[in-house]
Amino acid sequence: xxxxxxxxxxxxxxxxxxxxxxxxxxxxxxxxxxxxxxxxxxxxxxxxxxxxxxxxxxxxxxxxxxxxxxxxxxxxxxxxxxxxxxxxxxxxxxxxxxxxxxxxxxxxxxxxxxxxxxxxxxxxxxxxxxxxxxxxxxxxxxxxxxxxxxxxxxxxxxxxxxxxxxxxxxxxxxxxxxxxxxxxxxxxxxxxxxxxxxxxxxxxxxxxxxxxxxxxxxxxxxxxxxxxxxxxxxxxxxxxxxxxxxxxxxxxxxxxxxxxxxxxxxxx
Amino acid sequence: xxxxxxxxxxxxxxxxxxxxxxxxxxxxxxxxxxxxxxxxxxxxxxxxxxxxxxxxxxxxxxxxxxxxxxxxxxxxxxxxxxxxxxxxxxxxxxxxxxxxxxxxxxxxxxxxxxxxxxxxxxxxxxxxxxxxxxxxxxxxxxxxxxxxxxxxxxxxxxxxxxxxxxxxxxxxxxxxxxxxxxxxxxxxxxxxxxxxxxxxxxxxxxxxxxxxxxxxxxxxxxxxxxxxxxxxxxxxxxxxxxxxxxxxxxxxxxxxxxxxxxxxxxxx
DNA sequence: CGGATTATTGAGCCAATTCAACATCGGTGG
DNA sequence: CCACCGATGTTGAATTGGCTCAATAATCCG
Numbered sequence: 001x002x003x004x005x006x007x008x009x010x011x012x013x014x015x016x017x018x019x020x021x022x023x024x025x026x027x028x029x030x031x032x033x034x035x036x037x038x039x040x041x042x043x044x045x046x047x048x049x050x051x052x053x054x055x056x057x058x059x060x061x062x063x064x065x066x067x068x069x070x071x072x073x074x075x076x077x078x079x080x081x082x083x084x085x086x087x088x089x090x091x092x093x094x095x096x097x098x099x100x101x102x103x104x105x106x107x108x109x110x111x112x113x114x115x116x117x118x119x120x121x122x123x124x125x126x127x128x129x130x131x132x133x134x135x136x137x138x139x140x141x142x143x144x145x146x147x148x149x150x151x152x153x154x155x156x157x158x159x160x161x162x163x164x165x166x167x168x169x170x171x172x173x174x175x176x177x178x179x180x181x182x183x184x185x186x187x188x189x190x191x192x193x194x195x196x197x198x199x200x201x202x203x204x205x206x207x208x209x210x211x212x213x214x215x216x217x218x219x220x221x222x223x224x225x226x227x228x229x230x231x232x233x234x235x236x237x238x239x240x241x242x243x244x245x246x247x248x249x250x251x252x253x254x255x256x257x258x259x260x261x262x263x264x265x266x267x268x
Numbered sequence: 269x270x271x272x273x274x275x276x277x278x279x280x281x282x283x284x285x286x287x288x289x290x291x292x293x294x295x296x297x298x299x300x301x302x303x304x305x306x307x308x309x310x311x312x313x314x315x316x317x318x319x320x321x322x323x324x325x326x327x328x329x330x331x332x333x334x335x336x337x338x339x340x341x342x343x344x345x346x347x348x349x350x351x352x353x354x355x356x357x358x359x360x361x362x363x364x365x366x367x368x369x370x371x372x373x374x375x376x377x378x379x380x381x382x383x384x385x386x387x388x389x390x391x392x393x394x395x396x397x398x399x400x401x402x403x404x405x406x407x408x409x410x411x412x413x414x415x416x417x418x419x420x421x422x423x424x425x426x427x428x429x430x431x432x433x434x435x436x437x438x439x440x441x442x443x444x445x446x447x448x449x450x451x452x453x454x455x456x457x458x459x460x461x462x463x464x465x466x467x468x469x470x471x472x473x474x475x476x477x478x479x480x481x482x483x484x485x486x487x488x489x490x491x492x493x494x495x496x497x498x499x500x501x502x503x504x505x506x507x508x509x510x511x512x513x514x515x516x517x518x519x520x521x522x523x524x525x526x527x528x529x530x531x532x533x534x535x536x
Numbered sequence: 537c538g539g540a541t542t543a544t545t546g547a548g549c550c551a552a553t554t555c556a557a558c559a560t561c562g563g564t565g566g
Numbered sequence: 567c568c569a570c571c572g573a574t575g576t577t578g579a580a581t582t583g584g585c586t587c588a589a590t591a592a593t594c595c596g
Contacts, residue, residue, distance in 0.1 A: 067419050070505040075422040136404045146414040151335050153421040154343040154465030197422030237338040
């Protein structure tokens with residue numbers, strides 16, 4: 001029935017693996033439904049309706065959160081993959097603010113205004129709190145990513161930015177091939193430039209320089225091989241964000257949500 | 269007893285006016301207590317303990333959220349005033365990440381790990397959800413500010429950045445004097461530079477140029493008069509964030525928190 | 537008043553941009 | 567199959583915006 005069931009080989013139950021935060025499960029009760037949206041590469045979803053009324057969790061694929069200035073300049077605020085959240089913006093209405101799919105992307109859309117309704121499983125109080133805890137955690141992650149990116153744009157030079165970008169993408173999308181790391185970037189040089197606050201030619205020049213220094217190879221236009229990822233990372237004055245771990249999130253969840261769970265029964 | 273009761277003339281009950289989000293009230297039950305911290309100008313509070321375990325709401329004053337790179341470079345992530353939130357960071361541990369008071373500042377510290385305890389008024393379920401809703405809202409505001417700043421650093425040139433900064437500060441701190449707007453900046457040129465991803469000399473040069481063009485006046489080192497704030501804002505390709513309104517927050521609160529309030533009685 | 541800190545201004549330099557030419561890739565139709 | 571075309575990527579030359587370094591000025595504070 002759903003087109004993505006076919007194109008992705010039925011991988012899209014709202015499993016824990018797909019939706020790490022389990023927010024999607026909380027909202028849908030564990031089964032995929034109309035809240036799931038499929039975007040094809042290039043498809044856009046507006047964010048700037050004047051308030052944060054909806055959030056979207058990425059279940060599959062990769063999408064860019066974009067912001068457009070009045071004169072056409074564009075800044076990509078984040079490059080988001082499975083488990084990441086994106087939410088509505090209050091500003092950015094007139095100049096535009098949107099999500100843009102870089103690959104085929106499946107989202108779970110959540111309307112905040114309806115989250116309080118009795119339609120959600122487990123009762124309005126108990127799961128409501130859990131829901132909003134999860135929402136907090138995942139948005140806190142987004143804030144951390146945004147803060148880290150702010151430092152990148154404010155204080156790293158172009159070579160450092162590109163190096164950090166490659167290391168970050170390698171950690172997110174790469175797979176080991178012997179000693180090397182192989183990845184495919186589902187975006188153009190212009191997308192990379194708009195993410196890093198640079199321009200296309202600069203990206204190209206730095207890629208060429210890194211290639212000449214044998215830090216990266218480009219088997220094709222979109223494919224990248226990094227012979228020694230650790231060596232690349234050592235050139236940076238910042239830590240690479242770790243996307244594999246969500247332990248810091250659960251620590252807060254345990255703190256706020258779980259105790260209230262256990263006492264919930266005693267309370268009512 | 270508390271030094272700030274004296275120095276600020278007893279203005280510091282945890283009133284709605286001081287803590288717009290009312291998070292502080294939810295946590296403290298409405299009365300100021302040990303959770304309140306007073307920082308003097310220059311005082312620091314570490315943020316990078318490896319996880320988000322605490323959040324701080326500013327009740328009074330102005331503070332900078334800072335991030336330090338291994339080589340000494342510094343980026344100010346945000347300049348926060350009353351009602352704004354700041355929270356722990358997972359990354360930034362080794363390189364440093366901290367809050368720095370720019371004026372005398374009063375904070376309400378909230379330990380996330382203890383928010384679930386029965387010590388909080390109203391019961392663990394009902395107010396727990398409200399608490400976490402408020403927390404979500406205020407952190408969403410922080411994310412919006414961070415996103416807007418990302419665009420500033422990524423796509424605005426130095427003149428635009430400084431102009432935006434002045435307009436933003438004027439909206440936050442300024443008071444009208446006839447047609448003009450008067451404000452005092454509680455920070456050095458270096459702080460401004462670290463906020464805008466520029467250096468001290470550049471800030472100084474742009475201030476001088478704006479002065480020559482009669483867009484601003486500098487009655488003293490820290491005081492600024494803007495003859496026509498609207499004219500200044502018209503030079504920008506972005507909207508000035510509106511800090512006076514919190515309506516977008518309450519819309520979400522109403523959506524998630526209030527319905528569960530009303531059904532809470534029926535449920536238990 | 538004196539010393540330290542902070543701010544301003546100038547000269548020269550370098551990194552990143554702009555503009556332009558050319559190369560490569562992917563897709564389409566003859 | 568290959569020729570063609572548009573889109574994307576690369577490279578070079580010239581320009582410029584912002585930085586570094588350095589000297590001077592203003593301000594703060596004991």
